Each structure stands twice: as C-alpha cells, then as structure tokens.
Amino acid sequence: MSTAADMKSVAFLLLVVLTDGVSCDVCTYQDVLDYLNLTTSNNVFKLTRPVLDHRHTTVVKLNIILFAILGVVEKTQTFVPFVWSLTRWNNERISWNPDKFCGISQISVPKNLLWKPDLLIFEMIQKDDSPQVQTLIISYDGTVSMDENLRVFSTCHMDVHKFPFDTQECNISISSANHCIDEMRIIPISNSTRATQFSHQVIRTQGEWEFLHLTVSSQNFSFDERKWEMVTYAFTIKRRPLLHVINFLLPVLFFLALDLASFFIADYRGEKLSFKVTVLLSISVLLLILNEILPSMSNKTPLIATYCIVIFALMLVSLLETILVTYLMDKDSQEKLNHECSWRDKSNQVNTKSCEEENKGQTCCSRICTMSDGEEQHELLPVVEEGNNGIHTPESNTLLSILEELKKLQTALFLHLNCRKKQGNSSCWARRINRAFFIFYLITVLLFLSFIFREWNS
Numbered sequence: 001m002s003t004a005a006d007m008k009s010v011a012f013l014l015l016v017v018l019t020d021g022v023s024c025d026v027c028t029y030q031d032v033l034d035y036l037n038l039t040t041s042n043n044v045f046k047l048t049r050p051v052l053d054h055r056h057t058t059v060v061k062l063n064i065i066l067f068a069i070l071g072v073v074e075k076t077q078t079f080v081p082f083v084w085s086l087t088r089w090n091n092e093r094i095s096w097n098p099d100k101f102c103g104i105s106q107i108s109v110p111k112n113l114l115w116k117p118d119l120l121i122f123e124m125i126q127k128d129d130s131p132q133v134q135t136l137i138i139s140y141d142g143t144v145s146m147d148e149n150l151r152v153f154s155t156c157h158m159d160v161h162k163f164p165f166d167t168q169e170c171n172i173s174i175s176s177a178n179h180c181i182d183e184m185r186i187i188p189i190s191n192s193t194r195a196t197q198f199s200h201q202v203i204r205t206q207g208e209w210e211f212l213h214l215t216v217s218s219q220n221f222s223f224d225e226r227k228w229e230m231v232t233y234a235f236t237i238k239r240r241p242l243l244h245v246i247n248f249l250l251p252v253l254f255f256l257a258l259d260l261a262s263f264f265i266a267d268y269r270g271e272k273l274s275f276k277v278t279v280l281l282s283i284s285v286l287l288l289i290l291n292e293i294l295p296s297m298s299n300k301t302p303l304i305a306t307y308c309i310v311i312f313a314l315m316l317v318s319l320l321e322t323i324l325v326t327y328l329m330d331k332d333s334q335e336k337l338n339h340e341c342s343w344r345d346k347s348n349q350v351n352t353k354s355c356e357e358e359n360k361g362q363t364c365c366s367r368i369c370t371m372s373d374g375e376e377q378h379e380l381l382p383v384v385e386e387g388n389n390g391i392h393t394p395e396s397n398t399l400l401s402i403l404e405e406l407k408k409l410q411t412a413l414f415l416h417l418n419c420r421k422k423q424g425n426s427s428c429w430a431r432r433i434n435r436a437f438f439i440f441y442l443i444t445v446l447l448f449l450s451f452i453f454r455e456w457n458s
Contacts, residue, residue: 027102035096038113046115049183050091050142057182060117061088062174063189064233066199066214069206070151072158072168072237074294078125079156079170081235084202085148086189089117094142108135114144117184118177122230123170126153161300163293164244165456167212168237175230181220186231192216195233209237249304252286252311255279256445259315262322263438273326276319283312307452314444321437328430 038045049058063086071080091114098105111134130151137145156170176184190198196213203211215234220227259279265272287308294302 027104029104029107032096032101032104032107033109035101036094038094038109040113045091045093045113048115049179050089050093050115052092056092057185058089058117058179059185059187060119060176061187061189062086062119062231063195064172064174064214064216065195066203066211066235067149068204069209069211069237071207072156072170072209074158074160074163075292077156077158079123079154079168079235080151081154081170081172082149082151083172085150087117087119087146087148088189089144091115091138091142091144094138094144096140098140105140107138109138110134111136111146114138116146118179119174119186120177121152121154122173122175123154123156124152125155128152159299160294160302162456163302163304164239164241164249166239168209168239170235170237172233172235173230174233175228180226181229182227184229186218186229188216188218188231190216206237208240208243210240212236212238248286248289249307252283252308253449255282256311256315259318260442260445262318263434263441273319273322276315276322280312280315280319283308283315287312303452303455310448310452314441314448318437318441321433325430325434328426328433331426 033039051058065084065086066081067084068082069080070082071078073080114136116136128151130149132149133147137147139145152172154170154172156168158166158168158170160166174186176186188195192213192215195216199211199214213236215236217232217234218229219232220229222228259276262272262275262279265275290304290308294305
C-alpha cells in the first residue's frame, strides 16, 4: 500500500510540472522586434518622419541638465558646458500589447534602426567627439527616448565690462534643421525652476565659474516664409574673482601705494627717480598679462583696463613731477656752488685790499720817522718819539686788528646772506610743487578708487 501511494504522489507531481510547463509562455525581446518587423533591412522606421498621416505633427519633448562647466574663454568668446540631454517623441508605427509578450513594456534598440529628430544647436562651433550612448528606449505605446551626454563647444557673447566681477549669460538654442512648426513641435519638459534645481543637484565641477540658474524659453522665428520653433536654454554663470584679485588687482594697488610712499624720499637724491621708474615698469608687465586675458573687441572699455590705465597715467605724471622737482633742486645746487665760488673770490679780494692798506700804513709810519737834512736832531726827537709812542701803542694795535676783523666778518656775512636769498628760490618752488602735487595725487587716487569699486559693485 505504501509503494502504491508513493507512486501516485510522484505521478501527480509530474503531471503538475508538465501541465505548468505547457501553459507558461516563454517571451524574449526578439519576439517583440519580430512582431514589429524592426530589422536593419526595414527602412520604414528610419527614412521618414514616424507618422501615419503627413498632416500629423511630431511632438518632441526636450530636457537639458547641466553637469559641468568645462571652460569659459573670454579671448575667443567660447562657452563649453557638459550637459545631459533627454529627447522623447512618439513613433506612430510602433505599438504592442505587453500582456501578449509576458509584460514586456520597454525594449532597447540601436540608434540606427529608428528615425531621430534632426535637432540643431545654433551656437555650436565644433563637433562633439565624446563617446555617445548608442541605444534608444522604445515603450509599448510608441514613445521613443534618447539620452545623450554632450560636450557643447558654443559661442557666447560676453560682456567683460566688469571683469573680474562679471556675470555672463550663455545660450544654447535648439531647433529642427528641416522641419517647420507644422511638422515638428519642440516642447521643454522642465521649466526654469526645475531645470535649475536639477542642475544644482547633479553638477560636478564649475572651476572658476559659479552656476547661478538656468532659464528655459521657447519662441518662434520665420525663415524662407516658414515658421520654426526654437527652445533656448540660457545658462547664467558668475565668475569667482578671488584669483584675479590676488594675482592682479592687489599688486597694482600695492604698486600705487609704493608710489605714494615714494614722496617721502628726499628729492635731491637719485633713488626716488629710479624707484618710480621701476614701479612704472612693473605696472607695464601687469598690463601685458591683462592683454592676454581680455578679448580684443568689447562694446565698452573694461573697468579693469580703466583701472590700470588711470593708475599708470597717475604714476607717469608723478614721475614727471619728480623729474621737475629734481631739476629745480639740481639748479639750486648749481647756483649755490656758483655763489660759493664768487664769495670765495670776493673774500680773497677783501683780504688783499686789507693787506694793501696795512702796508700803506706801515709806509706812512716809516716816513714820519725819517728826518730831513735841514732840521736839527734835538728839536725833532721828542716829536718823533711822541709819534712813535702814539702809533705803536699795544692798545691801538689791538683795536685796529679788531676793526679789521669786524669789517671782514661783515663783508662775509653780507655775501653769505645774499647767496642764500638767491639760492632759496628754486628750492622753495620745488618744495611747494611737491607738497601741492602730493595732496592732488592723494585726493585723485582716493576719488578714483572709490569710483571704480562702486562701478564694480553696481
């Protein structure tokens, strides 16, 4: 009995297995492709727009998300973003019932099997050679989805007036190359708020630039008596100015501060002039660096160029003022040297004249002491002795010597004061010019810096 029961159980299990195997359908993706007759040799799906009636409009839904900012080149006016593109449209020739194919609702096929929208980016200037996804996703209702990662080399009109505190807006305009608005509509999937939010969530690198927001807009334009639809994605980015401030703006400001500090160097030395020339040459080197950054053409002069040119001009005027002051000081020194030489000559002439007068006095004394032949010696002796006593008294000699020294000192003092009065004119004018120019220079620098920084922050 036990053996018979076991045999019945085994037979029941085999029956269940065989029955279940017969009733279960085995489905593959190839079954769906065979049902649709979607093969490489079938050109129906890829030659023409996928509509059953040519009056039907193909609606293309588009979504663009920013992944990274690869480069922004002001010199060539180029904007290089890396974006993710999702494109969806409906193929009226494709449809199947998922219930007949074991619930298969989507399949993946190569791109070359189906027609794709001929979307064109107007700003693109270089073909993208990055690897692309080679498949499409087809849904049971005929919806076709295509994902692409694009490195877009696009032109961008940049306004560098406020460089390096500038904000740029670069556009990517997408439209059909051959189909007008009656044949193809392009509709953005996400609005500006959602596109900006998604971009901030998935963005990987920004570099020097900070992504602010993405604006999505749609407009129509006419060409060759036909109307076309275009979707524009405007990327608003802001430059991070820290690097340019440290490497360029602050060094120029430091050189300007050094030029202001050079006014405290003595004017009669050559170090001040050579110092100003060195600072001016340093500014010239920074201007060469600026020339490599800014574009050749711009609607308005960049503020950083105005900043450098005005500071360069102020330092040049300061150098010219130093040359003038140095010239006046040198002229004054030359006049002083000439007056000292003339004073020495006059002093020598006064000494010579004094010596001649002294010799003349001694000669008179010797003549008084000489006796004539007709006079008696005993009558003139008391007179001569009295005269000799009156002339050669020690007190009188001392007074005469003091008088001569006072005359010499008076003459030397007069010549020296006259010389200082004449030589002080150039030095006085040099000091006045230097003081007035320093005040003017300082006020001009402060006003200009306040103006330029206000313009940058406006």
